[in-house]
Amino acid sequence: MSSVAVEVTDLVKHYPKASGNAVDGLSFTVGEGEVFGLLGPNGAGKTTTVGVLTTRVVPTSGSARVAGLDVSADAVAVCAKLAVVPQRVNLDRSLTVRDNLRFHAAYHGVGRAERNARADELLERMGLADKAKSISDNLSGGQAQRVMIARGLMHRPEVLFLDEPSTGLDPQARLFVHDQIATLRDEGVTVVLTTHDMDEAHKLSDRVGIVDHGKLLALDTPDGLIRSLPGEATVELTVLPGGEGADPLLTALRELPEVERAEALPGSGDAAGVRLRLYVSADPSMLLAPVVETAGRHGASVRDVSLGTPTLEDVFISLTGRDLR
Numbered sequence: 001m002s003s004v005a006v007e008v009t010d011l012v013k014h015y016p017k018a019s020g021n022a023v024d025g026l027s028f029t030v031g032e033g034e035v036f037g038l039l040g041p042n043g044a045g046k047t048t049t050v051g052v053l054t055t056r057v058v059p060t061s062g063s064a065r066v067a068g069l070d071v072s073a074d075a076v077a078v079c080a081k082l083a084v085v086p087q088r089v090n091l092d093r094s095l096t097v098r099d100n101l102r103f104h105a106a107y108h109g110v111g112r113a114e115r116n117a118r119a120d121e122l123l124e125r126m127g128l129a130d131k132a133k134s135i136s137d138n139l140s141g142g143q144a145q146r147v148m149i150a151r152g153l154m155h156r157p158e159v160l161f162l163d164e165p166s167t168g169l170d171p172q173a174r175l176f177v178h179d180q181i182a183t184l185r186d187e188g189v190t191v192v193l194t195t196h197d198m199d200e201a202h203k204l205s206d207r208v209g210i211v212d213h214g215k216l217l218a219l220d221t222p223d224g225l226i227r228s229l230p231g232e233a234t235v236e237l238t239v240l241p242g243g244e245g246a247d248p249l250l251t252a253l254r255e256l257p258e259v260e261r262a263e264a265l266p267g268s269g270d271a272a273g274v275r276l277r278l279y280v281s282a283d284p285s286m287l288l289a290p291v292v293e294t295a296g297r298h299g300a301s302v303r304d305v306s307l308g309t310p311t312l313e314d315v316f317i318s319l320t321g322r323d324l325r
């Protein structure tokens, strides 16, 4: 068996009447047993990419393979190898939770005895044994998400696609879903997840592909992406600039020793002040005094200072000049 579970090559999707391409020349591979995160803001093309990989969206050009099979040429066979947990709940609302699982398995040709046993096993694992006979329409968002994961696992897929797995979930439900994804990884299931949540991408993924406007901007391990940023630490300050504005202050901050880079953060600049972030290659606490002194010299009053380490959000800002939103 090949060690590549998913292979996307020069993938393009143009929706009729749209001005640009939703997916615009995407290429990446996902290894067997890997958890791969596609991280990007709303509208970046993540759902469309998953749509192509799960045979729901017809690509305009390029190719995609899942479990060694071409998604366009072998759509039926591909569907047997994968499962998808979509962004929106698509359970059969008139059926019980258990029947949603059993019917899905029957569709995939799993025998009666096996599908009954597997439904009970997965409901137990997802903490849903007491909901087996509930009608699916009566579930909370977190419960519905867990049922959809259980349903996806009924036919033992090789690759599981999770589209924004924790959007809209409360923190406890989110943690439960995260634990389940980690368990699947331990079991060797390949997982492709899309998210606009950098913490989720960092915590769960072996590698992360950062996408924006349908293009892949960077791909590496979460730590590798962060290491690509200058400096090892950050100093973030909020200032009310003096009459000369924030630009001369930024220039002066860039000239401080150990400051590798300084930038104004997007969306700042209103009455609450301008947020400036410095990437530094020294202990950031050593830079506090010179930073505050420099601000004072430029007539800016410092409202807030925080020290930290760079995140995937910083990687995204550095690549696009924008927040992930």
Ligand SMILES: Nc1ncnc2c1ncn2[C@@H]1O[C@H](COP(=O)(O)OP(=O)(O)OP(=O)(O)O)[C@@H](O)[C@H]1O
Binding pocket: 015, 016, 018, 022, 023, 040, 041, 042, 043, 044, 045, 046, 047, 048, 049, 164
């Ligand atoms: N069926 C469709 N018809 C036309 N345009 C579409 C369709 N589906 C998505 N788009 C557009 O394609 C682009 C990519 O959307 P897509 O849903 O793939 O992004 P995303 O990164 O998954 O964002 P989200 O998290 O909001 O779903 C967006 O500009 C979106 O408006």
